[in-house]
Amino acid sequence: QEGYSPESIEAKWQGIWEERKVFHCETDPSRPKYYVLEMFPYPSGRIHIGHARVYSIGDVLARYKRMQGFNVLHPMGWDAFGMPAENAAIKHGVHPAGWTFENIDTMRVQLQRMGYSLDWRREVTTCVPEYYRWEQLFFLKFLEKGLAYRKQAPQNWCETCHTVLANEQVIDGQCWRCDSQVVQRDLTQWFLRITDYAQELLDDLDTLEQGWPERVVSMQRNWIGRSTGAYISFDLERPAEDGTANIRVFTTRPDTLFGATFMSLAAEHPLVEQLIKDSPNAEAVRAFCTKVKNTDRLQRGAEDQEKEGIFTGAYCINPLTGRRMPIWVANFVLMGYGTGAVMAVPAHDQRDFEFATKYDLPMQVVIQPAGDTLDPAAMTAAYVDPGVLVNSGAFDGQPNEEAKKAIVEHLQSQDKAEPAVTWRLRDWNISRQRYWGAPIPVLYCDDCGVVPEKEENLPVVLPLDVKTREDGRSPLPDYAPFVQAPCPRCGKPARRETDTMDTFVESSWYYIRYSAPWEHGRPFDPEALKYWLPVDQYIGGVEHAILHLLYSRFFVKALRDLGWLEFDEPFKALLAQGMVLKDGTKMSKSKGNVVSPDEMTARYGADAVRCFLLFAAPPERDLDWSDTGIEGSFRFVQRVWRLIDELRHSLPALSAAGSTTADVAEAGLPEAAELRHKEHVTIQKVAEDIGEKFQFNTAIAAVMELVNQIYQGKDALLASPAGARVLSSAVSTMLTVLAPVTPHLCEECWSRLGHADLLAAAPWPTVDPAALVKDAITVVVQVNGKLRARLDVAPDIAEDVIKALALAEPNVQKHLDGKTVQKVVYVPGKLVSVVVK
Numbered sequence: 001q002e003g004y005s006p007e008s009i010e011a012k013w014q015g016i017w018e019e020r021k022v023f024h025c026e027t028d029p030s031r032p033k034y035y036v037l038e039m040f041p042y043p044s045g046r047i048h049i050g051h052a053r054v055y056s057i058g059d060v061l062a063r064y065k066r067m068q069g070f071n072v073l074h075p076m077g078w079d080a081f082g083m084p085a086e087n088a089a090i091k092h093g094v095h096p097a098g099w100t101f102e103n104i105d106t107m108r109v110q111l112q113r114m115g116y117s118l119d120w121r122r123e124v125t126t127c128v129p130e131y132y133r134w135e136q137l138f139f140l141k142f143l144e145k146g147l148a149y150r151k152q153a154p155q156n157w158c159e160t161c162h163t164v165l166a167n168e169q170v171i172d173g174q175c176w177r178c179d180s181q182v183v184q185r186d187l188t189q190w191f192l193r194i195t196d197y198a199q200e201l202l203d204d205l206d207t208l209e210q211g212w213p214e215r216v217v218s219m220q221r222n223w224i225g226r227s228t229g230a231y232i233s234f235d236l237e238r239p240a241e242d243g244t245a246n247i248r249v250f251t252t253r254p255d256t257l258f259g260a261t262f263m264s265l266a267a268e269h270p271l272v273e274q275l276i277k278d279s280p281n282a283e284a285v286r287a288f289c290t291k292v293k294n295t296d297r298l299q300r301g302a303e304d305q306e307k308e309g310i311f312t313g314a315y316c317i318n319p320l321t322g323r324r325m326p327i328w329v330a331n332f333v334l335m336g337y338g339t340g341a342v343m344a345v346p347a348h349d350q351r352d353f354e355f356a357t358k359y360d361l362p363m364q365v366v367i368q369p370a371g372d373t374l375d376p377a378a379m380t381a382a383y384v385d386p387g388v389l390v391n392s393g394a395f396d397g398q399p400n401e402e403a404k405k406a407i408v409e410h411l412q413s414q415d416k417a418e419p420a421v422t423w424r425l426r427d428w429n430i431s432r433q434r435y436w437g438a439p440i441p442v443l444y445c446d447d448c449g450v451v452p453e454k455e456e457n458l459p460v461v462l463p464l465d466v467k468t469r470e471d472g473r474s475p476l477p478d479y480a481p482f483v484q485a486p487c488p489r490c491g492k493p494a495r496r497e498t499d500t501m502d503t504f505v506e507s508s509w510y511y512i513r514y515s516a517p518w519e520h521g522r523p524f525d526p527e528a529l530k531y532w533l534p535v536d537q538y539i540g541g542v543e544h545a546i547l548h549l550l551y552s553r554f555f556v557k558a559l560r561d562l563g564w565l566e567f568d569e570p571f572k573a574l575l576a577q578g579m580v581l582k583d584g585t586k587m588s589k590s591k592g593n594v595v596s597p598d599e600m601t602a603r604y605g606a607d608a609v610r611c612f613l614l615f616a617a618p619p620e621r622d623l624d625w626s627d628t629g630i631e632g633s634f635r636f637v638q639r640v641w642r643l644i645d646e647l648r649h650s651l652p653a654l655s656a657a658g659s660t661t662a663d664v665a666e667a668g669l670p671e672a673a674e675l676r677h678k679e680h681v682t683i684q685k686v687a688e689d690i691g692e693k694f695q696f697n698t699a700i701a702a703v704m705e706l707v708n709q710i711y712q713g714k715d716a717l718l719a720s721p722a723g724a725r726v727l728s729s730a731v732s733t734m735l736t737v738l739a740p741v742t743p744h745l746c747e748e749c750w751s752r753l754g755h756a757d758l759l760a761a762a763p764w765p766t767v768d769p770a771a772l773v774k775d776a777i778t779v780v781v782q783v784n785g786k787l788r789a790r791l792d793v794a795p796d797i798a799e800d801v802i803k804a805l806a807l808a809e810p811n812v813q814k815h816l817d818g819k820t821v822q823k824v825v826y827v828p829g830k831l832v833s834v835v836v837k
């Protein structure tokens with residue numbers, strides 16, 4: 001008897017798999033491909049248990065699909081640029097590059113210890129010039145096409161990180177990385193015109209609904225935020241000093257125009273200064289605007305913020321009622337959306353309602369719910385639902401949806417309105433004032449202005465021989481060997497751009513590079529790309545539901561339009577896995593509840609850890625790490641080990657097809673029929689659970705049941721050669737279907753049973769449909785009265801099903817050849833009779 005020692009068997013099989021290149025894959029259009037990808041890790045130092053979970057999920061799928069005959073691409077790489085490297089470097093006095101590469105080396109070994117079936121030849125590291133040179137090339141192409149541009153705009157600025165943040169990186173007014181308060185600063189930055197693709201990004205979500213979680217699709221829809229409505233012009237009572245004669249608003253509710261009783265402007269609206277020029281109140285208005293500008297944008301957009309405003313002293317005219325509307329500045333109106341001006345309809349918009357109530361502004365009901373009368377004096381909230389128009393002149397009585405169109409058309413004839421669509425999506429600011437990133441390949445020349453670097457001069461290499469600064473500011477602007485470079489156009493001394501790209505640029509296309517990462521002269525090998533892409537199954541955290549996925553989708557569309565590729569969407573299907581918690585809370589160093597995969601693997605082996613991570617919860621759910629849970633998985637793994645240890649000298653060798661119904665009949669034991677039945681039910685269930693439902697937990701549970709049944713039946717079955725064959729088949733099947741979960745254990749057991757082939761490269765077992773039926777009956781098939789086949793079927797099989805099965809039998813087919821079937825009769829439970837001529 002030999003004890004289970006995961007350390008030695010796991011290392012042994014990892015070595016053999018590597019040596020025999022089992023997980024290497026090649027472009028091969030003659031075979032069906034399957035590309036499974038987990039979001040690549042940031043090389044932060046060590047693999048944590050959350051990584052181990054997502055990579056275990058991906059690995060089960062990869063191994064399963066391989067056994068199903070797919071040519072599987074399962075690669076790994078490193079999202080290696082970014083701020084933590086710089087911060088760690090500052091803290092520990094090391095270079096970001098050194099820190100990053102050391103971490104990568106550590107983490108690679110950790111991943112290898114988990115036994116993931118990865119093609120390591122395809123490893124991609126984003127911080128090396130061989131990688132980022134291509135995104136510099138994409139940038140130049142984008143620039144040429146107007147998809148990249150430079151503009152000055154108020155930006156989210158993090159004082160702690162010394163850099164701008166994309167809107168997506170500001171969470172509740174705070175930096176997503178360091179949680180410090182974000183402030184607004186005017187800066188000139190590089191942008192990618194993702195808004196050019198807003199409509200397509202929205203439309204194509206329909207094609208993703210099948211494979212993506214519903215909530216991710218709807219988060220993307222909201223983020224893109226298409227609104228249909230109209231621009232409407234309001235004449236100023238007195239034209240402003242600079243000649244401005246009207247205010248344009250964007251509204252989604254032109255049907256409420258008769259109820260617009262005042263106007264709200266954003267604090268940044270250029271008209272404000274014009275309107276208050278001669279007002280005695282000018283200083284107070286300016287002070288208010290300054291205060292508002294300094295509160296961050298997200299808070300200003302928030303529903304629950306206290307509404308505040310100030311009257312400018314000026315008026316405009318409602319184009320339908322002809323009434324004067326006081327013009328206010330309001331803190332909840334944003335300059336970056338619509339026109340920065342809002343026609344306020346307090347009876348039907350909640351923010352306007354609160355504002356009007358606070359400042360005692362007039363309210364007019366113009367939409368009435370069917371069969372009811374709203375009393376403005378009694379309203380405690382705006383009425384925002386559909387209804388019919390009232391107090392709206394000629395439009396009275398119209399359903400409000402119809403009135404939207406009618407009112408815009410009416411004003412359109414006077415040039416006072418036009419239908420419009422607006423988007424919440426903003427262009428993507430990719431400039432970062434940080435060192436550890438891919439340089440943006442442009443220069444500034446006194447004579448030529450902004451000049452793109454020449455393609456043949458790429459890559460613009462990030463210098464590694466600089467010292468990072470204590471205060472976190474980028475050392476690049478002060479590093480002459482980098483900054484000083486000749487103008488690519490006129491050759492005179494020019495200055496290089498010292499901003500680097502947002503790291504989300506790297507992660508927007510790494511999955512394409514995996515298809516042929518060794519390409520030197522070009523970013524992609526078109527043939528490899530055509531074969532492997534798009535990704536069939538992407539797996540990662542829901543925290544990337546907006547940022548990374550939207551940017552990647554944009555990149556694919558933009559690269560497609562540049563002629564680099566031919567598909568429209570990067571990820572056909574997406575699985576958003578839950579977190580790993582400890583005692584119901586997130587693991588964190590400060591709580592001291594961090595579970596390290598290394599420690600667990602050292603104690604229980606990678607197989608038990610994988611098994612637990614897959615068994616403890618379905619993938620989308622959060623998983624609670626528990627010591628009793630991992631102990632349980634460890635016991636199961638050992639139970640399998642002991643079973644094989646006990647049986648390995650008594651099990652007969654079998655053909656790949658396993659046991660047969662004849663074996664069951666010959667053994668003549670209920671245990672034989674039951675075990676063979678269980679064996680095949682398990683093959684089917686595990687395939688469904690892994691391949692279709694992603695319920696790895698129930699797949700493992702099914703194998704556990706099979707193991708139990710093997711234990712129960714083994715002694716009786718070993719008593720006869722036919723029984724032993726049934727047992728042997730069930731044991732082999734059990735190891736095969738468990739192999740994606742605990743690959744080393746199964747491989748070792750497999751070889752101890754005398755198999756010479758590798759389980760990692762073995763095919764998935766075939767289900768015998770007859771074995772799925774408990775208590776099968778045998779029905780004979782006759783053609784013109786002669787016995788031609790036997791069918792093992794369920795007693796209650798439907799007549800049309802058994803007739804079809806009978807006709808499909810190869811031997812029946814043979815006797816039908818060239819003849820016409822005249823009659824097929826089923827005598828239930830006994831016979832299918834086919835008459836041919």
Ligand code: ANZ
Nearest residue numbers: 227250251252253256332333334337338340345348349
């Ligand atoms: C009048 C009105 C009446 C509105 C009503 C709504 C309800 P979505 O759907 O998100 O696109 N709005 C327009 N520009 C704005 C800005 N820069 N800052 C804040 N709010 C702004 O929202 C469109 C609505 O948001 C517009 O329709 C406008 O208010 C407001 F019963 O116009 B509405």
Ligand code: ZN
Nearest residue numbers: 445448487490
């Ligand atoms: Zn120049």
